[in-house]
Amino acid sequence: MKWIVLLIAAVISAASIYYTDYLVNKLKEREIKSIEVFASSMEYTIENDVSDQLPSVIREIIVNNDEIPLIYVNSNDEIESWRNIEIDKNWSEEKKQNLLRKELEIMKDAYAPKHVFDRDEQTGEILDFWFIYYRNSFLLTQLTYYPIIQLAIIGVFGLIVYFIFSYSKTAEQNRVWVGLAKETAHQLGTPISSLMAWVEYFREDPGVKNKGVVEEINKDIKKLQLITERFSNIGSTPVLKEEKIEEIINNVVEYLKPRISTKINIEVISISDGVRANLNAPLFEWVLENLCKNSVDAMAGIGNIQIKILHGSDYRVFIDVSDTGKGIAKSKIKHVFNPGFSTKKRGWGLGLTLAKRIIETYHKGKIFVKSSEENEGTTFRIVLNS
Numbered sequence: 001m002k003w004i005v006l007l008i009a010a011v012i013s014a015a016s017i018y019y020t021d022y023l024v025n026k027l028k029e030r031e032i033k034s035i036e037v038f039a040s041s042m043e044y045t046i047e048n049d050v051s052d053q054l055p056s057v058i059r060e061i062i063v064n065n066d067e068i069p070l071i072y073v074n075s076n077d078e079i080e081s082w083r084n085i086e087i088d089k090n091w092s093e094e095k096k097q098n099l100l101r102k103e104l105e106i107m108k109d110a111y112a113p114k115h116v117f118d119r120d121e122q123t124g125e126i127l128d129f130w131f132i133y134y135r136n137s138f139l140l141t142q143l144t145y146y147p148i149i150q151l152a153i154i155g156v157f158g159l160i161v162y163f164i165f166s167y168s169k170t171a172e173q174n175r176v177w178v179g180l181a182k183e184t185a186h187q188l189g190t191p192i193s194s195l196m197a198w199v200e201y202f203r204e205d206p207g208v209k210n211k212g213v214v215e216e217i218n219k220d221i222k223k224l225q226l227i228t229e230r231f232s233n234i235g236s237t238p239v240l241k242e243e244k245i246e247e248i249i250n251n252v253v254e255y256l257k258p259r260i261s262t263k264i265n266i267e268v269i270s271i272s273d274g275v276r277a278n279l280n281a282p283l284f285e286w287v288l289e290n291l292c293k294n295s296v297d298a299m300a301g302i303g304n305i306q307i308k309i310l311h312g313s314d315y316r317v318f319i320d321v322s323d324t325g326k327g328i329a330k331s332k333i334k335h336v337f338n339p340g341f342s343t344k345k346r347g348w349g350l351g352l353t354l355a356k357r358i359i360e361t362y363h364k365g366k367i368f369v370k371s372s373e374e375n376e377g378t379t380f381r382i383v384l385n386s
């Protein structure tokens with residue numbers, strides 16, 4: 001669809017340029033013709049010495065040329081007269097001559113001059129000669145630039161329309177994200193408070209013998225609270241704080257470890273101690289959790305996940321999440337962040353979309369597939385600012 005529109009635009013532009021070019025050439029031909037007529041009428045006037053009784057038709061032609069600028073120069077390269085060049089009557093002779101000389105240079109570059117000869121009536125011998133230098137009329141000059149100006153205006157207009165549309169589309173998507181997240185956080189709030197009250201009640205109730213169960217339920221409620229916090233963070237402008245990255249990553253790893261296969265090993269490596277970055281902890285943990293879950297899914301129960309913290313240049317911090325999973329096909333790499341892209345039977349294809357949004361919109365960082373080999377593994381890189 002985009003390409004069809006662009007193609008049509010290109011065809012219209014080409015046609016417009018072609019047609020204007022055609023008009024310009026036609027007009028140019030006519031102007032050159034009229035200069036030729038002017039030159040021969042001058043010649044006629046000189047040869048027949050009829051300047052006073054100039055035939056009215058020729059006079060018409062000469063006088064009616066009120067568009068094409070021309071300069072009449074004698075054989076000694078002296079300017080004898082001119083036409084259609086704007087000269088103020090009050091100008092000094094010097095100023096006038098300067099302007100005419102300048103005009104003459106422009107004309108010499110534009111077209112070869114027309115000759116006017118004074119021939120001996122009997123022998124045909126050339127007694128004297130003049131040159132008529134000329135250039136395009138103002139109208140023709142304007143017409144030459146017309147398609148360029150026209151296309152520039154259309155182009156600028158097109159760009160503005162494009163930006164307005166894409167901006168309003170992004171703005172709409174943002175409203176959906178934010179609205180959905182806020183609504184979810186809000187809806188979860190009520191049942192969570194009620195569950196917390198129930199846990200308190202059961203803790204005190206001597207009728208409940210197995211207090212261990214109550215504490216397990218309490219852990220799940222804590223997790224629900226964390227989820228609510230994430231949603232409410234993504235639904236507002238999250239606050240970034242300088243945090244020790246390794247600590248946050250370890251929290252996530254500790255949370256994940258008991259929930260995944262024991263044959264999957266997670267390792268956290270930091271190039272130097274105490275690396276800090278500006279981040280929103282609940283949201284960053286969410287990203288990391290999504291990346292690790294994808295890695296687990298890619299490994300079918302056995303393998304290694306390595307999370308490396310590296311110092312980039314210029315206050316940047318890299319977090320590389322590598323796995324020994326099945327990798328991503330080359331042709332699919334550019335799609336993995338698209339909403340709805342999933343190769344899993346029960347995948348929603350939103351994990352990486354969310355990760356990208358959290359990292360790029362809220363942290364002004366970057367997230368991308370650093371490398372991926374099929375059947376060998378994948379590395380995702382997160383770039384944060386410190």
Ligand SMILES: Nc1ncnc2c1ncn2[C@@H]1O[C@H](COP(=O)(O)OP(=O)(O)O)[C@@H](O)[C@H]1O
Nearest residue numbers: 294295298327336342343347348349350351352
């Ligand atoms: N570590 C990984 N190894 C292999 N494929 C991956 C990995 N991470 C993401 N993918 C691919 O990207 C797709 C999108 O991931 P995601 O947005 O989290 O959605 P989902 O997990 O619901 O499929 C996955 O379905 C998978 O094909």
Ligand SMILES: [Mg+2]
Nearest residue numbers: 290294351352
């Ligand atoms: Mg996922």
